[in-house]
Amino acid sequence: VSIHARIYLDHNATTPLVAAAREAMAAALDIAGNPSSVHREGRRARHVVETARDQVAALFGAGRDEVVFTSGGTEANRVGIAGLAAGRPVACAPIEHPSVLGAAGPGVVRIPVDGDGRIDGDAAVRAARAGAAVVAIAAVNHELGVVQDLAAVAAAVRSAGAHVHVDAVQAAGKLPLAPLLAVADTVAISAHKLGGPPGAGALWIRPGVELAVSGGHQEKGRRPGTENVVGIAGFGAAAAAADVAAWPAVVALGEHLELGLRRLGARIHGGGAPRVGGTINAGFPDALGESIVIALDLAGVATSTGAACTSGTIAPSPVLLALGLDETEARRAIRFSLGRANTRDEIDRALGMLPGILDTARR
Ligand SMILES: Cc1ncc(COP(=O)(O)O)c(C=O)c1O
Numbered sequence: 001v002s003i004h005a006r007i008y009l010d011h012n013a014t015t016p017l018v019a020a021a022r023e024a025m026a027a028a029l030d031i032a033g034n035p036s037s038v039h040r041e042g043r044r045a046r047h048v049v050e051t052a053r054d055q056v057a058a059l060f061g062a063g064r065d066e067v068v069f070t071s072g073g074t075e076a077n078r079v080g081i082a083g084l085a086a087g088r089p090v091a092c093a094p095i096e097h098p099s100v101l102g103a104a105g106p107g108v109v110r111i112p113v114d115g116d117g118r119i120d121g122d123a124a125v126r127a128a129r130a131g132a133a134v135v136a137i138a139a140v141n142h143e144l145g146v147v148q149d150l151a152a153v154a155a156a157v158r159s160a161g162a163h164v165h166v167d168a169v170q171a172a173g174k175l176p177l178a179p180l181l182a183v184a185d186t187v188a189i190s191a192h193k194l195g196g197p198p199g200a201g202a203l204w205i206r207p208g209v210e211l212a213v214s215g216g217h218q219e220k221g222r223r224p225g226t227e228n229v230v231g232i233a234g235f236g237a238a239a240a241a242a243d244v245a246a247w248p249a250v251v252a253l254g255e256h257l258e259l260g261l262r263r264l265g266a267r268i269h270g271g272g273a274p275r276v277g278g279t280i281n282a283g284f285p286d287a288l289g290e291s292i293v294i295a296l297d298l299a300g301v302a303t304s305t306g307a308a309c310t311s312g313t314i315a316p317s318p319v320l321l322a323l324g325l326d327e328t329e330a331r332r333a334i335r336f337s338l339g340r341a342n343t344r345d346e347i348d349r350a351l352g353m354l355p356g357i358l359d360t361a362r363r
Contacts, residue, residue, distance in 0.1 A: 052236025083211025
């Protein structure tokens with residue numbers, strides 16, 4: 001057991017709360033009003049929600065009327081995809097997050113990916129021509145960090161007559177969102193992936209695009225239900241603190257880690273495609289990812305075998321299987337995902353532990 005603090009390398013699962021978000025949430029906890037009430041307490045709560053809406057709109061680079069708050073990335077994906085589809089078929093790649101696959105429904109049209117996780121743009125256009133009403137694409141893949149060529153694919157899909165929903169949950173805070181808004185109809189983000197709390201998210205909706213939803217009046221009827229004032233307050237503050245200009249430093253740390261992993265014999269999944277940086281999905285010969293994750297955890301390092309929602313199950317990652325890995329190869333995967341607070345010293349310490357941990361995992 002080391003004297004050092006733990007080393008957190010699982011930021012794609014969730015990120016630590018930033019100080020500004022903590023403060024905004026603490027202040028919002030004491031507001032008694034419902035944001036829909038007309039009295040002073042209600043107006044205070046409304047002010048918190050609308051301040052956060054301005055902050056999230058600024059992160060999107062969009063107008064405040066175009067931003068709808070949701071209970072997270074999962075619901076933002078569902079409101080966008082189901083709202084655009086209105087019961088018609090949806091197309092997406094098998095590497096998408098379970099929340100996208102779930103919203104796309106059982107009739108989903110599958111778009112193939114190559115061995116590095118790049119989606120086949122021509123297949124996406126063919127799906128649109130064949131009647132898919134919506135094509136859903138993650139700007140950045142949660143397990144691989146692969147960045148899709150959305151400028152090309154989304155424009156072609158939209159000119160073929162389909163809507164485009166972009167899951168930007170793993171892109172927000174790392175890449176500018178404006179280029180995504182330029183080609184999408186709806187864009188989903190999540191607070192807890194950028195320093196805000198879990199349980200808050202947002203959907204950007206292109207002006208003029210109508211979503212099929214029903215229920216109460218909140219969020220102009222686009223997402224009914226009393227707003228999560230505290231979570232939204234934290235989300236707004238985190239959005240305001242997000243800084244894509246700080247991301248290249250995380251990319252550099254990730255490159256340092258990746259080099260060290262390659263020297264230890266790792267294969268990098270998605271390594272041939274453009275990636276956002278800071279997310280490294282590696283496989284070591286003859287070592288189960290799960291064993292490495294457990295041993296690293298005991299040694300003080302938090303990592304993942306893939307999407308957090310699939311951990312605890314024995315099934316290999318569907319993302320890696322879609323890349324063409326066989327089950328054994330997919331079970332070797334370990335995902336390191338870095339954040340702004342990580343240091344070079346932490347990466348070096350984690351790398352220093354790995355040879356011994358790999359020995360144990362191989363036994
Ligand atoms: C790409 C992607 N989309 C959607 C989600 C879901 O977001 P949330 O946890 O806020 O529901 C996640 C989080 O795991 C994600 O990584």
